[in-house]
Amino acid sequence: MALDSAPVLEAKNISVEFGGLKAVDDVSFAIPDRSVVSLIGPNGAGKTTFFNVLTGLYKPTLGFVTYDNEDITGLVPHKIAERGVARTFQNIRLFGLMTAEENVMVAMHSHLKAGIIGTIVGTPKQRSEEREARAEAQALLNFVGIGKTAKEFARNLSYGDQRRLEVARALALRPKVLLLDEPTAGMNPQESAVFVDFVYKVRDEKNIAILLIEHDMSVVMKVSERITVLDRGTKIAEGSPAEIKSNPRVIEAYLGKSAEVH
């Protein structure tokens, strides 16, 4: 358990309004370093909106986000990504007409230094940088288990491989936090089970914190060290999987008021 470590990414009192509609209302949330935490909630609970605040896509109406004790609220997405907040997408958003290797190398953009002139001339520095980047991309593809597909176009990969490629691409940012938006969507139970082990492998070998948005409760309960539940934009519960399972407010949010639980 890594829950007692200092938070690497922290959101404080975040509110997001869309023209009077409160999508997220005063939510505070911390991701401890090297932890695996989940964000769950019924449809429309504000999970993805909250996610988009963390990655800089939306500016929160109120509240702020800190990364490594540094205020990153309202920074443009690429600046936040550059610092080490990486994400995957609910509906896969790979660069379909680029190879798997190129996809990963795009995410290395902020680590690479070559400028226009350097690239045109092909300076020894630029060449060695490209070589290293390519090797790193291959290593990342091997790490997620799709090393053989390096030269294939992303859109030609199987669904499961595309999901893995998204993770490899996110890891190329050398992040400290990885945000996974419904990573098991479209996977069968077998694949989901494999995925749980994969999340821990990523956490342990890359030494990063992982935040999941997830619908599949069996995955959430297995994988999470801590779960936060959102409903209608507010945080209604937070705790270990066991605590969340027995929390009456959570059950109410998911199943409705009159439901009885045995």
Add this chain to the structure above:
Amino acid sequence: MAIIARKKSSKKQRAPFSQRTWSIGFFSLAVLIYIFYTYILPHTPDGFQSQIQTWFPPSALNEALVWVIAALGLNIVVGYAGLLDLGFVAFWAIGGYTAGWFMSGFFNQWNFHFGSESAKVIPGIHLSFWLVLVIGALICAFFGIVIGAPTLRLKSDYLAIVTLGFGEIIPQIFVNGENIHGFNLSNGTKGISPVDSIGIFGKRLGPFDLNYKYMIFVAMAAFMVFISLRLRSGRLGRAWLAIREDELAASMMGVPLMKTKLAAYAVGAISGGLAGVAYATHVNGIFAERFQFSISIILLAMVVLGGMGNVWGVMVGALLIAWVNSTGLPAFGNEINSTFHTNINFPSYTFLIFGALLILMMLFRREGILPESRLKLLMHENDDASGNEQPHDEISEEEDL
């Protein structure tokens, strides 16, 4: 069935020729054409010579190369970064006027000579052609950034409209730039003429030294190809393609959108500037009314018809369309008219024919003459899928299990 689908798709990915093969082919062809015009053609029968002069005059070849240079720049903006630019003529015009200003007697209030082979007694600013190329490129890059910075935040459709406006404004400034508070910027519709000839190795290229100009323009086109390919394979090229594919995902992967788009715009503008300078020396002058909206559209047609994103395709498209436009159609028209004793003005139907060509291309070969392998994949994906009952993704997954 599954295996067939796999094989089909993997075959499509492989480019038929490597970039190296293409480059060698390009240079060999360029050299062969040079040898043909310089050494072989003068010794052929007169009838053949006049046929060549009608159908493939060297000056048309040179002009086509100017189009190639500009189209290669537009390819970076449209083909690589996926930004629709409808005002590329502006950069061409700015490049042309740079040559007009720095390579002629136009500013006769000053007398400055540097590296130019023109006679020292002629007043005006006379700089070396090579230096003017650099200046034209820099000025265009500057304007590319000035125009790009506020507009590249716009989504693609709006960007297209803004570039359209830019492409109209710049030529208008030159048309009306005769008296800007007493300063003559462009000589208005009279244009700036003559522009100095190119000086090379201490020699001045006269209006009939077309073969030297040919070599220079080939070198410039090769330079643009080189830049395109180098940038495409590097960090910036990947970022451009990523933006073309999915802007949001690219920004989430640490690609700075504005900076990357501006770089595409600036590099594209540079080639527009180079083309402008080359064009001014090609026609020995610069005339405002030539910079019409149609140039932007023709350039776009060259990129799309040739094969967006593939420099060789764009080159073939540019050569073909430029030839049809300048020589092919008039020559064809004359042939028809003299054979059938008709009197049809074929060049006036240029746009009708272009339009028809574009429609036919889009119907039967959307990806262009020589498409980039990845675009070909996209365009024909549906053809593949229709042959199988199952979508591709599932097939591959089954195979993996």
